[in-house]
Amino acid sequence: MNNTHISVLLHEAIELLKIKPNHWYIDATFGRGGHTRKLIEAGAKVVAFDWDNEAIEYGKETFQKEIAAGQLILIHESFSKLERALTKLRQELNQALAISGILFDFGTSTPQLMSAERGFSFEGDGDLDMRMDTRLGVTAKDILILVPEKQLVELFRDYGGEEEAKGIAKAIKAQSQPITTTGQLASLISSIKRRVRPGIHPATKVFQALRIAVNSELDEIGQALPAAFSILEKNGIIVTIAFHDGEDRIVKHQFKSWENNKLAESITKKPLQPTETEITENKRSRSAKLRALRKI
Ligand SMILES: C[S@@+](CC[C@H](N)C(=O)[O-])C[C@H]1O[C@@H](n2cnc3c(N)ncnc32)[C@H](O)[C@@H]1O
Structure with missing residues (x-):
């Protein structure tokens, strides 16, 4: 490590x-x-x-x-x-x-950020977990499944400042299978985001928002x-x-x-x-x- x-x-x-x-x-x-x-x-x-x-x-x-x-x-x-x-x-x-x-x-x-399997990073592909303390109950992938679309939009906006929160939440909920890995989420966001800042990964804000929510x-x-x-x-x-x-x-x-x-x-x-x-x-x-x- x-x-x-x-x-x-x-x-x-x-x-x-x-x-x-x-x-x-x-x-x-x-x-x-x-x-x-x-x-x-x-x-x-x-x-x-x-x-x-x-x-x-x-x-x-x-x-x-x-x-x-x-x-x-x-x-x-x-x-x-x-x-x-x-x-x-x-x-x-x-x-x-x-x-x-x-x-x-x-x-x-x-x-924490560099370890792909803990799910904080959009580099590589790991379980979409994001718990800093593994005794916590809810992971990032649970949030994507359990939280309704409207609240996901608020979460991405409030905790990540994500301007395209609506489109991203809609796309997440439209998937036929739940998103379970960092790679799946990062590539979905990359495929739909319209405004991308050079040098900043398109999934940065959503990953930050999920991390803040998972760890309260x-x-x-x-x-x-x-x-x-x-x-x-x-x-x-x-x-x-x-x-x-x-x-x-x-x-x-x-x-x-x-x-x-x-x-x-x-x-x-x-x-x-x-x-x-x-x-x-x-x-x-x-x-x-x-x-x-x-x-x-
Ligand atoms: C930015 S790092 C600290 C780095 C440290 N100052 C150093 O120089 O190595 C933040 C650390 O705080 C821990 N942390 C974050 N939230 C916490 C919380 N609510 N309770 C206890 N530890 C927490 C994280 O697990 C992480 O290891």
């Missing part, structure tokens, strides 16, 4: 978290541990979450030394459940585990932010990295509400974006927006 993931806005995120040596930080989205590694190098102790078991298994293997030294605890759980998971951990370890900062690097990792990504973020805020100590910092408007909008509104209620202050008046150099080196970073906030 390809285990390479280039961490986005790595230095900016670590800098903003203002690491205090030997204090505890949460990496809510461990992935391949790029941010976690830098946090530990800066002196932090880290509790890291990921709901993808492949990420956790990779972490156990690669961070053996740090785990043995008590610098890293890995938890296979969704970040919407981080409050409950931390309470359990505190009881198990009989430690206060005050949390000085929390990082969210939303979305998918490159290994926006609900996860909506639940995780208040949980993160409640477990954060005073003056603690939350850093988020969002990759599309749906994610960023939830963060922006939640941060604003805390600020209006004088519970927190924003550290990034405008979201930080990657430099041209970072975008050239890592195309995936191009849509990233980083926001940071301090609890007061």
Whole structure:
């Protein structure tokens, strides 16, 4: 398996978290541990979450030394459940585990996207699955079968910004056999889309929309932010990295509400974006927006 993931806005995120040596930080989205590694190098102790078991298994293997030294605890759980998971951990370890900062690097990792059989990618041909956590019940192919045409149109529009949602949903429902693979869906969309942007696969937006729906990504973020805020100590910092408007909008509104209620202050008046150099080196970073906030 390809285990390479280039961490986005790595230095900016670590800098903003203002690491205090030997204090505890949460990496809510461990992935391949790029941010976690830098946090530990800066002196932090880290509790890291990921709901993808492949990420956790990779972490156990690669961070053996740090785990043995008590610098890293890995938890296979969704970040919407981080409050409950931390309470359990505190009881198990009989430690206060005050949390000085929390990082969210939303979305998918490159290994998830590149693995054809997990169904996230329109390259190659794999089962149309798209679950980041295989304990989740509904796959992308189930959605195409179960969701009526009208709701599919809304899903492709709302979560993917797909302008040709209507035609695509109609074509999906008109198939004599259910679509079950990424290749079938990608070639159907390619065959009917009229407006195609050079360099962007015609199926990009529909794949994004299905991924967001399968993993309830926006609900996860909506639940995780208040949980993160409640477990954060005073003056603690939350850093988020969002990759599309749906994610960023939830963060922006939640941060604003805390600020209006004088519970927190924003550290990034405008979201930080990657430099041209970072975008050239890592195309995936191009849509990233980083926001940071301090609890007061
Ligand atoms: C962009 S990657 C993180 C990359 C990581 N920062 C690094 O540098 O290697 C996002 C990770 O978050 C995980 N993830 C996404 N949504 C999650 C959720 N609701 N709960 C837990 N993990 C989640 C994904 O499985 C993926 O591994």
